[in-house]
Amino acid sequence: MFEVRFHGRGGQGAVTAADLLALAAFEEGRYAQSFPSFGSERMGAPVVAYCRLGEREIRTREPVVAPDCLIVIDPTLVHQVDLFAGLGPDGYVLVNSTRTLHELGLGSLADRFRPERLLTVPATEVAQRQIGRPLPNAALLGSFAALTAQVTIEAVSSAIRERFNRNPSVAERNVAAAAELFQQARQLMTANGRAVLGAPPD
Amino acid sequence: MLRQIEGSRAVAETVALCRPEVVCAYPISPQTHIIEALGELVKTGELTPCEFINVESEFAAMSVAIGASAAGARAFTATASQGLLFMMEAVYNASGLGFPIVMTLANRAVGAPINIWNDHSDAMAARDAGWVQLFAETVQEAADLHIQAFRLAEEVSVPVMVCMDGFILTHATERVDLPTQEQVDAFLPPYVPRQVLDPADPYSIGSMVGPEAFEEVRYLAHARQLTALGRIGELGAEFAEAFGRDSGGLVHPYRSADADVVVVAMGSVLGTIKDVIDTQRAAGHRIGALGITSFRPFPIDAVRNALKGARRVVVVEKAISVGFGGVLSTDVAMTLSGLPVPVATVVAGLGGRTITKTSLGDVFEAALGDQLAPLTFLDLNRGLVERELERMALHRRSGPTAENMLRDLGVTGSRIG
Numbered sequence: 001m002f003e004v005r006f007h008g009r010g011g012q013g014a015v016t017a018a019d020l021l022a023l024a025a026f027e028e029g030r031y032a033q034s035f036p037s038f039g040s041e042r043m044g045a046p047v048v049a050y051c052r053l054g055e056r057e058i059r060t061r062e063p064v065v066a067p068d069c070l071i072v073i074d075p076t077l078v079h080q081v082d083l084f085a086g087l088g089p090d091g092y093v094l095v096n097s098t099r100t101l102h103e104l105g106l107g108s109l110a111d112r113f114r115p116e117r118l119l120t121v122p123a124t125e126v127a128q129r130q131i132g133r134p135l136p137n138a139a140l141l142g143s144f145a146a147l148t149a150q151v152t153i154e155a156v157s158s159a160i161r162e163r164f165n166r167n168p169s170v171a172e173r174n175v176a177a178a179a180e181l182f183q184q185a186r187q188l189m190t191a192n193g194r195a196v197l198g199a200p201p202d
Numbered sequence: 203m204l205r206q207i208e209g210s211r212a213v214a215e216t217v218a219l220c221r222p223e224v225v226c227a228y229p230i231s232p233q234t235h236i237i238e239a240l241g242e243l244v245k246t247g248e249l250t251p252c253e254f255i256n257v258e259s260e261f262a263a264m265s266v267a268i269g270a271s272a273a274g275a276r277a278f279t280a281t282a283s284q285g286l287l288f289m290m291e292a293v294y295n296a297s298g299l300g301f302p303i304v305m306t307l308a309n310r311a312v313g314a315p316i317n318i319w320n321d322h323s324d325a326m327a328a329r330d331a332g333w334v335q336l337f338a339e340t341v342q343e344a345a346d347l348h349i350q351a352f353r354l355a356e357e358v359s360v361p362v363m364v365c366m367d368g369f370i371l372t373h374a375t376e377r378v379d380l381p382t383q384e385q386v387d388a389f390l391p392p393y394v395p396r397q398v399l400d401p402a403d404p405y406s407i408g409s410m411v412g413p414e415a416f417e418e419v420r421y422l423a424h425a426r427q428l429t430a431l432g433r434i435g436e437l438g439a440e441f442a443e444a445f446g447r448d449s450g451g452l453v454h455p456y457r458s459a460d461a462d463v464v465v466v467a468m469g470s471v472l473g474t475i476k477d478v479i480d481t482q483r484a485a486g487h488r489i490g491a492l493g494i495t496s497f498r499p500f501p502i503d504a505v506r507n508a509l510k511g512a513r514r515v516v517v518v519e520k521a522i523s524v525g526f527g528g529v530l531s532t533d534v535a536m537t538l539s540g541l542p543v544p545v546a547t548v549v550a551g552l553g554g555r556t557i558t559k560t561s562l563g564d565v566f567e568a569a570l571g572d573q574l575a576p577l578t579f580l581d582l583n584r585g586l587v588e589r590e591l592e593r594m595a596l597h598r599r600s601g602p603t604a605e606n607m608l609r610d611l612g613v614t615g616s617r618i619g
Contacts, residue, residue, distance in 0.1 A: 015373075019208070019375050022206055022375050022376075023206045023375070026206035026377060027206075031376075031377055032206060032375070032376070032377070033374060033375070033376045034374065034375045034376075035369070035370065035373060035374035035375070036369070036373055057377075058376070059473030059474070059476050059477055060473055060474045060477045060559065061367075061370050061374075061470050061471065061473050061474050061557075062474055062556060062557065062558050062559055063556055065558065
């Protein structure tokens with residue numbers, strides 16, 4: 001089983017992202033479960049959502065306490081919430097930010113986790129350009145597909161199209177954003193992590 | 203058709219396949235998505251003929267459902283928590299009058315303190331209201347139980363409450379096999395009311411009944427529930443035959459046949475419990491579970507048969523009868539009357555408190571080693587409790603308990619200024 005925890009703020013689509021990932025995995029014939037952890041239901045409040053992917057029925061209902069991957073939709077959360085709780089040494093971290101991990105003050109992550117499994121991508125900027133709104137949630141799944149290979153970019157695109165089937169134009173723009181972030185993630189990963197980590201502070 | 207779908211949406215689409223003619227409800231978390239989706243299906247014409255009635259309160263929602271049912275319509279509503287309590291007078295009327303209304307209860311804690319998260323306090327508050335209460339373990343079962351609920355309600359003239367854990371099931375997406383209209387139509391015949399307000403054949407419904415017949419009316423209500431008890435098992439079997447899934451029925455045993463310790467529970471926590479049981483089985487412990495689907499009517503014989511061979515029974519329940527202990531445990535203990543099988547109660551998951559595999563594992567291990575206390579509050583923060591008790595002992599005017607505790611935890615700006 002592969003477990004993902006999404007951290008965002010109310011209004012950024014963390015819950016939708018978890019649902020989309022579950023849908024993508026389902027379309028590839030896997031079992032999936034997604035669910036939110038609701039705190040205050042208001043814009044801007046920290047929101048956590050979960051997604052589990054597996055080869056058989058997923059029965060547990062406990063929140064994801066030991067994630068295989070963290071997706072941080074809002075980088076302003078990195079120093080507010082205990083984001084990395086439970087993440088194992090082989091875990092993946094995907095942060096939505098234009099900055100490198102060092103610039104985010106997260107350079108030490110490279111000591112605790114495998115550097116090639118850490119990635120920052122400018123999902124909000126890509127979403128703003130492709131979708132016209134700063135909604136990075138669906139697009140980030142493109143980078144997730146590249147980083148973890150848990151789902152294909154085709155399945156992510158297909159899930160986005162199904163979810164937004166009443167608004168094909170929104171769907172296609174999200175698909176384009178996901179595709180761009182898939183490619184970006186691929187390029188950053190071949191740069192052997194240095195582009196992601198950035199230069200250590202002086 | 204297999205879909206990856208949100209629990210609320212799966213229930214709404216399944217209810218629509220049951221062809222309700224009147225849907226009325228007042229929004230309340232975590233039930234709202236169900237009613238929103240049904241409203242949408244009525245508006246787009248996908249669910250027709252059906253009247254969607256916006257009401258001003260939960261009391262009105264149940265009253266409209268009663269009126270619709272009395273006029274011969276198949277009626278559906280949904281609620282949760284305070285919403286159920288606010289409609290409670292009409293909830294009793296629906297069963298007392300024998301109207302086969304189906305209601306989804308998206309289980310949520312009851313305030314105060316106000317809390318939107320899941321537990322079973324709302325369902326327990328309606329335990330004696332005369333409704334059938336079925337508890338779903340998964341989204342699939344929640345959807346499937348609604349089809350069986352309409353059939354059962356209309357056959358027996360008893361309203362049915364389908365309980366599904368708020369947020370945990372209502373807001374989760376998972377793989378669900380949604381039936382076709384043809385399948386549902388074949389299982390659920392059109393509603394033929396036993397009593398109907400018909401201008402061509404006028405009579406009144408809802409007479410005052412004095413001591414001369416009240417006990418007899420109540421006895422018949424009990425008898426109808428006992429009839430329902432038999433039908434729930436049969437309908438579950440028929441459903442399995444028609445749909446190929448074991449959803450419904452009275453109880454669901456899991457690895458319990460040879461178990462020393464059997465864990466009894468209702469609703470979605472059974473999934474987590476089963477995972478823990480598999481781990482402990484792999485370590486050589488003889489432990490199993492018994493999921494109770496039908497809480498009212500309570501399947502006394504089925505529960506007794508499933509538990510009589512156990513050395514110890516642990517009831518994990520998301521409710522508390524304050525001043526006593528467990529609610530479900532009381533019923534379970536009754537079924538074991540005369541047998542040397544002690545029943546321990548574990549109160550867990552109140553107000554959405556996470557029930558972890560680790561904590562369940564600890565409790566089950568204690569039970570296997572005969573170390574489990576008769577009443578356990580899972581993961582109770584004793585320090586938090588002690589601090590409030592100290593405050594209360596120190597000052598007469600110690601202030602509101604909930605606010606004091608939140609301040610201790612540092613999770614709210616409850617002090618103004």
